[in-house]
Each structure stands twice: as structure tokens, then as C-alpha cells.
Amino acid sequence: MLEMSSEALAVVQRSHTMVVRAESWLNGELVADDIPIASGGEERDRSLAVPERATLTVPRRDRGTTWDPIDPDHPLAAYGQQLRISYGVGVGGSVEWIDRGWFLITESQADGDTVSIQCEGLLSLIEEARFVAPFQPSGTLASTVRSLVEPALTVEIDGALVDRAVPVGMQWDEDRLAAVHELLDAWPAVARVTEDGFLRVEPLVDTGTPVLSLTDGTGGTVVRWNSANSRAGAFTVVVARGEDADGNPIQGVAYDRDDSSPLRDGGGFNPLPVPHVFQSPLLTTVAQCRAAAQATLTRLRRSASRRLAVTLMPHPGLVPGDVVSVTGAGMTDVPCMIETMSLPYSPGEMQLTVRTIDV
Template structure:
């Protein structure tokens, strides 16, 4: 987003939504009339993104009831490209690309067409193996990821990740997305679909730079309401990652929660005893790999267990899950938080965001 648009979205503004429909690389419609809708993202789900649209059945002489397989709103491989517009004034609109989404359901009721679309990882999630998948002797983590995902999605690898070979004898029977998750856990790495529709595999981190200051100051804030939640469910203070050497010897590595800001830190008030989470994968063939996987798994577990705040605010189309924001309010002062879930309305409604508190 430009600095001009960023300044505008932190107060009331006029918005617009632009939706295109594509099928097999061909543009079917470039101006779908979106009357209402929303975009929901949740990093804890296998397919994190979900979009719903409400479209008038007839608009400007076009029938939007998908009665043919090549209709722009049919669910036979059609993909939507969504852009969110911010009115800059003077007849200018800045368009922010929200990404690509696969149409999964369409229904017509009277004069209204309802469309549901999912993130592009749904292409991988629904494509179960026809026969067991067995890597070859020349396969590496990178080549396995590409074999599991492409050509449904193009895979891009962050240059800071180190590729390595995989042991013989690996096999996955049916769950393609589950196989990808196991590879990422063992690497260790994280994956997300970018706004351009690529699957980016990158290191999993739990630190970052804030992209927005969220405050309940009535003179400058955009927050309407705070709601908090905390739970012991999914809370662990140590992760044990198990693997095996080429001769079958069992090995393991551990990672302890030693973060002084963590409410679950080892030796802290959460529990006087270790509370372990155990993972196991034959892709882990050294103690170093086990320790690295344990550390990354611990960071991933924090997404579900740490203190969370629900925020209602003016819609901000520049935000996505995984972004870092600085929060002042609800007992916090300039605390770094990361967005775990969000719901961005495609109309003049409040946006809701769930952030995980990293400090404070």
C-alpha cells in the first residue's frame, strides 16, 4: 500500500471490491458485480483462506447464474482474483491485491447468487494420492515439495533454507497435503500462498517488524472493541522431535520454552514440571535436524496457546495473517502481536482481527 492509502485506511474511507474470474489461464470476466462479501483467514487451518461473495443474479444485462461449466462463477476450476479498492479522492482508487481463490460452491436463490471460494491450497488438499507416493533415491526436500504441489501451484523456495536429501523407504498413502506438512515440519519450514498465487516455502519465525500501530486512543485509534481470551489447551513448554539414523537407531532432539515473555516458559508458573509435545518423522536423520524441528514446532504451537485479543476496527486491506502489529490497549502498551485470524468485510462493516500477544 502507498503511504497515502495507508493514512486513509486508518480512518473512515470509501471502499470498492473488484473481482475477476479466470479459467485455465483465460479471463472469463473482469468486473463481477460484488454486492457484499467477506474474506476470512485463519493460520491454524489446512486451507487458511475463505472468501464469500454475494452477486446480483442479473446486472447490466449479464446473467450471473452459473448454468454452464464455463460460466465465470461456476465451480469447475474457475479462480477469482480479488482486489480491494481505497478511494484516494479526486477520482483515484488504489487497488490492493488480496490474492487468488478457487471457487468451490455457487448457489442461486431468487435474485441473488452466493459464491464461496477457498485458498489455492485446496487444490492440494483435495488431490489425494491415487497410489502410494514414494520418493526416489535422488529426491530432496525441495524436489518432494515440488512433486507434491506442482503443477497445481508453483513452488518458490526462500534462499535461506538449506536443501537436503531424504532417506529411502519414505511413503505416503493418501494425504498429499499431510505429506507436505510432514516435510515442512522436518525441514523445518513454513509455507503460505502469496497474493500472486505462488506457494512460498520459507523459515518459520516468531519475530518481525510491526506494520501498524493499533490503539484505543479515541483521538487516533481505529479500535472499536477489545475482547480477550486465554487457554491451557495446546500449551506445552517442551517439544521432543524423534527420528532415526540410517542403521535404525532412534534419536531425538528437544526444545524448551525459555522465552522470558512466555507464560508457558519452563520453570515458570505454568507448571513446575515439563509438559511435552512429541513429534516423530523418518525424515529426521540427525540429532541436529531433530533439535531444529523441535524448535520450529514449539514456535508453531505458540500460535494456538498464547494470549489472544480480538479487535474490531476500521477495515485495513493491507493486512494479512502473519503480519505484526503494535497494540496499545486492553492492558498492553506498545506490545508486539501477530495476526492469527482475520475477517475483512467487502462492504462498509467492521473488520475483526485476532492477534497473538508476543510480549507484555
């Protein structure tokens, strides 16, 4: 959960006064603050390569300022301008601001009396920056991810991760973001853009202490099952393959042994193994293959977990990956992890998709 005071946490769980503001930055310099936001919203989905999206509507003219992006240096133009968006909550006669993060303007257009703005998370900078020539990494996993991402994003490496050397002779030809994901899968690690605009690389964690209790029927909260499911792409075991220093093929295997999983190995889904196989030259020992296979199983198993759709009053502290306790739809205090969310920037309802987890 994003940083909030106890007073603000108490306020947002009931009807509250809210306001949203944005600052525009270009080349590391503030070019406009207190941009007037009339409406809009933010969506986040952990399954996407760039998880964050935001849409804003701004008056074309407000308090003597023209917000029509008529030139490349305008604060709302789409030539590198980044918006820092904050959500304000009225607390005791003042406003407490919660930073929702940084967003790259990808499109802006004036129409009548308003300007519509489309934004994406900062990983879009990495997604669009394809390699001009083949990239051959050297050094370690940490130094390589920095070489792939910086200076577009500053990288923070969690101290719990164990760094190691990158094998000689590797090469990526075109897709920079795919190279980042291949490196993270082999480490194994995950990455997220923080509300401060850094790329934080950290171990995969699929548990946690609930930061909020959601109860069906309380404060307008509605909980219901999401019944969508499919056999397409399902698997019961992950196989990670690599090559040792002598050029011999190696592999590590991780089976779904969770008795509560509908895709457990040898269970009702299929009595025979159904593998998901991936290969990476970054894997040079059996231990590395096993760790990568287990992390991949944990990450991809999210799609098979039972899911709930939750509607509630806007809560500006929540982000995907937060654990919440859910009561409703036949469950009591069941821990769930947020996978997708939609947060309005004007009065309305917030939507969450959460999945049940084990703690």
C-alpha cells in the same frame, strides 16, 4: 502487509471510499472481469489447513450479463474457476487496487435475484487431491514439495532455506497436504499462498517490525482481551524423533524457556516436563531433530500467547502474520502478530485476533 502506496495507507486509516472487484479464471485463462460484488467478506485463520475463506453475493443479472452459473464453463461455476479479488481504495479522485489474492470457487447457488458464492484458498486444491497410489519421494526436500504441489500451485523456495536429500524408502499413502506439512515440519519451514497465487516456502519467523499502530478509541478502533484458555493439548517441551543412516533412533528436544510464557518448563503450569512428541523419517541427524523441535515449539506456542480482539475500520493491506503495535487494554505500543482476520467487502468493521509477541 500487502503492497500499498503511502497515500492509500494514509487513507485506509480513516473513513474512506472502497470498492471490490473480482476476475474469474479457468485453466489459466481469463473468462470474466469486473464481476459485480454486492456484498461479502473474507476470513483468514493461520491455524487452519486452508487458511483463507471468502463469501460473495453477486446480482443475478447486471448490465446485461447473467451471473447465474447455469453451465460448467460459467465464470462463477465451481468446476475449477478461480477468483482474483482486489480491494479498491479511493485516493485523490482515482482508485488504487490492492490484490487480496486468489480463491477457488467451491460452491455457487442462485436464489432469487442474487447468486451466492463460497470460496476457499488455493491450498484446497492440495487438500482434496489425495494420492491414488502410495507416493515415494526422491531427490531433495525442495524437489519433493514441488512434486507434491505442482502444477496445482507453483512453488517458490526462500533462499535462506538449506535444502537436503530425502531419505530413501519413505512413503505417503493418502493425504497429500499432510505430507507437505510433515516435510515442512522436518525442514523446518512454513508455507503460505501469496497474493500472486504462488506457494512460498520460507523459514518460520515469529518477530517483525510493526507495519501499523492500533490505538484503542482512535478511528473507531476497539481493543479488548480474549480470555479463552485451556490446559487441553498444552505442553512445556517438544521432542522430535528420527532415525540416523544406521537405523539408530535419534531425537532433539526444545524446552520452553521463556520466562513470560505461562507454559514455561518447570514453571507454575507443571513442575514436570509435559512433552509434545512427533516423529519423522525425514529427520536423520540430531541437529535436524533439534531444529525441527525448536521450530515446532515456536509454531505451536502461538496457541498459548495472550490474545486480543481488535475491531477497526477495514484495512485491505493487512494479512495474518503481519506485526502491529497495539495500545489499549492496559498496554502501550505492544507488538502483536495477526492470527485471524475478517475483512468485509462492503462498508462495515474489520475484526482481528492478535497475539502478543517478543521482538
